Amino acid sequence: MGSFGNGPAGDRTGPHGIGGGGGPAAAVDKGVDFANYFCTYAFLYHQKEMLSDRVRMDAYYNAIFQNKSHFLGKTVLDVGTGSGILAIWSAQAGARKVYAVEATKMSEHARALVKANNFEDVIEVIEGSMEDISLPEKVDVIISEWMGYFLLRESMFDSVICARDRWLKPTGVMYPSHARMWMAPIRSGLADQKSNDFEGAMDDWHCFLEDTRISYGVDMSILTKPFSEEQKKWYLQTSLWNNLHPNQVIGTAATVKEIDCLTTTVDDIAEVRSNFSSIIKCNTRLCGFSGWFDVHFRGRMEDPAQKEIELTTAPSVDNGTHWGQQVFLLNPAVAVSEGDEVDVSFAMTRSKENHRLMEVVLDGRLKQSSGNLLQPFRKLFYVE
Ligand SMILES: C[S@@+](CC[C@H](N)C(=O)[O-])C[C@H]1O[C@@H](n2cnc3c(N)ncnc32)[C@H](O)[C@@H]1O
Numbered sequence: 001m002g003s004f005g006n007g008p009a010g011d012r013t014g015p016h017g018i019g020g021g022g023g024p025a026a027a028v029d030k031g032v033d034f035a036n037y038f039c040t041y042a043f044l045y046h047q048k049e050m051l052s053d054r055v056r057m058d059a060y061y062n063a064i065f066q067n068k069s070h071f072l073g074k075t076v077l078d079v080g081t082g083s084g085i086l087a088i089w090s091a092q093a094g095a096r097k098v099y100a101v102e103a104t105k106m107s108e109h110a111r112a113l114v115k116a117n118n119f120e121d122v123i124e125v126i127e128g129s130m131e132d133i134s135l136p137e138k139v140d141v142i143i144s145e146w147m148g149y150f151l152l153r154e155s156m157f158d159s160v161i162c163a164r165d166r167w168l169k170p171t172g173v174m175y176p177s178h179a180r181m182w183m184a185p186i187r188s189g190l191a192d193q194k195s196n197d198f199e200g201a202m203d204d205w206h207c208f209l210e211d212t213r214i215s216y217g218v219d220m221s222i223l224t225k226p227f228s229e230e231q232k233k234w235y236l237q238t239s240l241w242n243n244l245h246p247n248q249v250i251g252t253a254a255t256v257k258e259i260d261c262l263t264t265t266v267d268d269i270a271e272v273r274s275n276f277s278s279i280i281k282c283n284t285r286l287c288g289f290s291g292w293f294d295v296h297f298r299g300r301m302e303d304p305a306q307k308e309i310e311l312t313t314a315p316s317v318d319n320g321t322h323w324g325q326q327v328f329l330l331n332p333a334v335a336v337s338e339g340d341e342v343d344v345s346f347a348m349t350r351s352k353e354n355h356r357l358m359e360v361v362l363d364g365r366l367k368q369s370s371g372n373l374l375q376p377f378r379k380l381f382y383v384e
Pocket of ligand 1: 038042050051079080081082083084085086101102103104106128129130131144145146147156159
């Protein structure tokens with residue numbers, strides 16, 4: 001577990017297999033979803049990965065403790081409490097009652113932590129899926145750390161929406177309250193590396209074919225095409241986890257999605273489509289695009305935060321997060337000059353095999369500052 005997909009060692013989740021249904025309306029096989037997704041969260045080492053992300057922790061800590069008026073004497077629902085950290089902070093900030101819901105057996109560790117920190121009277125840990133459980137009352141605050149790679153991978157925000165629609169008071173506040181997805185053109189040595197890896201894998205395949213034919217008398221060359229497609233998907237079409245240096249971002253960044261956590265529906269996030277343009281800042285190679293997100297804690301318009309807090313996963317020298325950025329590589333890279341413009345049509349949809357994984361299509365065209373249009377590109381990527 002924990003190292004499937006394209007994340008750093010100890011990836012926060014490992015959904016990499018067959019899940020249930022594509023869109024929000026499709027039925028999800030709960031057993032399969034548990035095996036592919038939830039089970040990884042039942043491990044303490046996995047929770048520790050998230051608890052060790054200082055940018056993440058500081059943002060939630062500051063959001064709660066610099067906005068205590070949202071918590072003092074209030075009822076709070078923590079969707080996906082994990083170790084219970086957000087529930088405990090909510091209680092420390094003065095919440096009257098905290099419902100801490102967790103789908104996995106991590107709930108037992110959360111309960112132990114709550115007891116050890118003397119919040120048994122305030123925090124009720126409920127083991128179960130948010131969609132299935134019931135609360136005795138509506139709440140003033142919903143807090144949750146639901147963000148996956150490039151914000152929406154994992155589709156956990158669906159569960160937060162479900163919780164909000166059932167359990168948030170009409171005057172209630174969402175923590176976080178807003179989220180945005182960003183994209184920008186980048187340069188990266190990974191473009192050449194992945195092309196080489198793909199070519200190496202195919203060279204190796206051809207040696208293997210020869211060996212098998214000579215040593216074992218079977219011609220496997222009929223499988224060359226599917227093997228090549230499989231390897232191409234892995235090396236060239238799967239987005240990559242990376243913590244980019246800001247100077248690898250070679251053009252203006254664009255927002256591709258804005259989410260108001262108080263009002264967004266599952267339909268609003270099941271598909272994300274956006275057109276964006278970026279002006280290239282220097283003479284370099286356009287190797288692909290990077291996607292990242294930020295979330296904000298602003299309270300609600302009628303009851304704003306005293307102190308607005310931002311959690312960003314943008315490329316940073318000092319403040320990298322375990323989310324990093326997702327990198328979408330173009331092959332081959334394209335030479336670009338300062339002032340060129342790249343126009344992109346972006347589409348992100350859920351994988352039909354597993355609603356927690358994503359597919360991204362980038363349809364683009366480069367316009368040189370002279371007005372000359374270069375060959376358009378269209379590429380499908382898997383966010384796994
Ligand atoms: C990203 S972790 C965050 C854990 C903790 N809140 C924190 O901030 O450290 C998300 C947690 O939500 C749980 N979770 C995800 N979807 C859920 C659902 N529908 N119902 C209950 N728990 C859920 C996962 O098992 C996981 O422990």
